[in-house]
Amino acid sequence: MAFFLRLLKRLGLAFLVLLVIYAVGRPTQIWLDGFYSGERGPYLQMMSPEAVTIRWQSKKEFAGVINYGTSENNLIHSQRETDVKEEHELRLTKLKPATKYYYSIGDGEAISHKGKDFWFKTAPVNKTQQAVRFWVTGDQGYPNKIQNKVRDAMLAWLEQNPRAGKESAPLDLWLTTGDNAYRSGTNKQFQAGFFEPYKTILRNTPVWPVYGNHDARRRVFFDLFSFPTKAESGGLESGTEHYYSFDYANIHFVMLDTQENDLDADSQMLSWLKKDLAQTRQQWLITFFHHPPYTKGSHDSDSKRDSRGRLVAVRKNIIPVLEQAGVDLVLSGHSHMYERSDMIACHYEDSSKFKQSMIRAEANSNKTYKKKGSHISANSGTIYTVLGSSSKVDNGPLNHPALPYSYKEAGSIIFDIEKNKLNAYFINQDGKLKDQFNIIKGMAEGVDSSECK
Numbered sequence: 001m002a003f004f005l006r007l008l009k010r011l012g013l014a015f016l017v018l019l020v021i022y023a024v025g026r027p028t029q030i031w032l033d034g035f036y037s038g039e040r041g042p043y044l045q046m047m048s049p050e051a052v053t054i055r056w057q058s059k060k061e062f063a064g065v066i067n068y069g070t071s072e073n074n075l076i077h078s079q080r081e082t083d084v085k086e087e088h089e090l091r092l093t094k095l096k097p098a099t100k101y102y103y104s105i106g107d108g109e110a111i112s113h114k115g116k117d118f119w120f121k122t123a124p125v126n127k128t129q130q131a132v133r134f135w136v137t138g139d140q141g142y143p144n145k146i147q148n149k150v151r152d153a154m155l156a157w158l159e160q161n162p163r164a165g166k167e168s169a170p171l172d173l174w175l176t177t178g179d180n181a182y183r184s185g186t187n188k189q190f191q192a193g194f195f196e197p198y199k200t201i202l203r204n205t206p207v208w209p210v211y212g213n214h215d216a217r218r219r220v221f222f223d224l225f226s227f228p229t230k231a232e233s234g235g236l237e238s239g240t241e242h243y244y245s246f247d248y249a250n251i252h253f254v255m256l257d258t259q260e261n262d263l264d265a266d267s268q269m270l271s272w273l274k275k276d277l278a279q280t281r282q283q284w285l286i287t288f289f290h291h292p293p294y295t296k297g298s299h300d301s302d303s304k305r306d307s308r309g310r311l312v313a314v315r316k317n318i319i320p321v322l323e324q325a326g327v328d329l330v331l332s333g334h335s336h337m338y339e340r341s342d343m344i345a346c347h348y349e350d351s352s353k354f355k356q357s358m359i360r361a362e363a364n365s366n367k368t369y370k371k372k373g374s375h376i377s378a379n380s381g382t383i384y385t386v387l388g389s390s391s392k393v394d395n396g397p398l399n400h401p402a403l404p405y406s407y408k409e410a411g412s413i414i415f416d417i418e419k420n421k422l423n424a425y426f427i428n429q430d431g432k433l434k435d436q437f438n439i440i441k442g443m444a445e446g447v448d449s450s451e452c453k
Contacts, residue, residue, distance in 0.1 A: 036187035047206035049097035062107035064088035138177035138333030140390035147391035149429040177333030178212025178290035236276040252282035256289040263313035277325035297337030298394035333388035343381030346452035370446030377449040
C-alpha cells in the first residue's frame, strides 16, 4: 500500500511539473510564432480613391522609403518612415482616384523593389458606375500543388478573358473567406502559404482577408494586415479590426468576424452591421465572413456542435439582418467545397425546414437572376456561396436543399460588376468553368421585396 501511495505521489508531482512546463511553454511558443525573420514582398492594404497602405518586411532594420508617380520612369513623390524597423508600413495619401501609380521601395540608398510590375491603381470615386473585377479565394492557406493550380488557373482565365481598356490592370481587388494560413496561422505559415505563393498578385492588387478559425490559432493575423477601423476606405466606422466595411465604385463590401465576435442578435457587431447597411447608398451589397449559414460539405450547418454552433448562430442572427437590408451576395468559406444557392430568403432554420417558397428566383436559361428594386428591397433574395476549396478539398454529402449547385472541386471565383449587372465565374483548378451566374438589378419583371412567411 505504501508503494502505491509513493507511486501516486511521484506521478502527481510529474503531472504538476508537466502542467507548469505547458503553462509557461504554450504562451512562449505562441509569442515566438508571431515572428518571421526574412524578406516579405510589398502588399497593398486599405485602398481608397485617394490613399493606399503599402506593407513589406526586410531582413535588416531601416527606415523605409517609397517613391511613387504616375510614370514608371518618373517617381516624383516620396514618403519615408520615421522609425527604423524590419516590418514596414506606409500610407500614401492625396492620390488621384482611379489612377495607376508606379512605386519603388528601399532604404533611401538601395532599392529592393522596383520596375514595371510594381504598381497600384487607386479606387474610383464611390458610386461610380465603373467596371470592377475582383477575385475571391477561400481557405487558400495550404502551400501545395492544389493552391498553385487554382492560382494559375485564375491567371490563365484572366489572360483569356481580358477587360477592354483594362488589360494593364487585370484585377481590381482580391478578397478571401478566411483560413489564410494553415495549420495554425503562424507568421512563418503566413509567409509560406500566403505571401510567397501570391507575391506577384499582392504587389499590385489590394487584398481584404477574412478572419478564419485557423488564422485564430495564433495572434498573428491582426499584426500582418491593416483594416479600416475609422472608415478610411468608406463605409461606417467600426472602431475594430474584427469587422468593417468599405466601398469600391458602386459596391459596398462588409467583412464580418464570425470566429471570435459575439454572434447574438443584440451583439455589438450586429448593432454596427444594421447601422452600416442602413447608411449606405451603394448599388451593390456584398458580405464576407468565414462560417457558412448553409453547407453540407466538410461541415454541417444543421449541427449545433459544428464549430461551436457558429454556423447555426450565423444563420439565425446575421442572415435576417443581411436579407432585411437587401444584401445581394454572401460569401463564406470553412467548408472545403464549392456550394451555391439560387436567390433565396427567409431560411433561418435547419435544412429540413427549407421550402420552395424561399426561392425568390431561379436562374433562367441564361443563368441570370433578376431583381427589381434597389439595395433596400428587403428579403428580395440573396445568393449564398460557400468557397473553402482554394487549396484543399474534403469530403461531404453536398446535399443541402438550399444549395443546388455544389461541387467537390478546388477553385476560386472571379466577379465582374458593371452598372446593374454582376457576373460570377467559378473556375476549378484545371481552368474549367464549373459554375456561372448573373444578377441584373432594376428589372421591371424582376423579384421585388416581400415578407417572410
